[in-house]
Amino acid sequence: MQDQHLPTQIAPFKLARQGQALQGIVGVDGLERLATLLSDNNGRIEVSLQFGKNQQGINFVRGHLSAEVNMICQRCMKPMPVRVKADISLGIVSSDERAAQLPEEFEALIVEEEPVALARIVEDELILALPIVALHENQGCEPVLKKLQAEASKIEQAEQKTNPFAALSDLKQQH
Ligand SMILES: [Zn+2]
Structure with a gap:
């Protein structure tokens, strides 16, 4: 994958209209909910995203992420790298009401105002993909x-x- 830094702010509806693809690196800084699970801000998230509009007229973003972030090992309380992958399938909607109408294949990305942080698209999926408890492998720590x-x-x-x-x-x- 190209080692390209993506814009931090994007306009999802516009990207969907244009059928754009985004591929590159997203930083983890500025993701407050994610930050509570990590030991520092040095993680990187590789994303490959395709925006578009499906036959039912739903604006969507699909793709996958591959992240390397640092979490605290719950055995030795020192930082350790954690690698995770996740698929992304989001319906881009403007309100909670619209979100409730999305078919099951989509999670909702609620965009009340453009632009939004690109990282928001990956934050939820990444949080779900992270282990609840991080531990060094093979009990290699004290x-x-x-x-x-x-x-x-x-x-x-x-x-x-x-x-x-x-x-x-x-x-x-x-x-
Ligand atoms: Zn450890």
């Missing part, structure tokens, strides 16, 4: 919980050792 538990038990042991003295010094202070 579980942060185990580490914390080990540290906690060390602290506990240390406290048990020091406690008699602490109690003693409390007594001394009282007298």
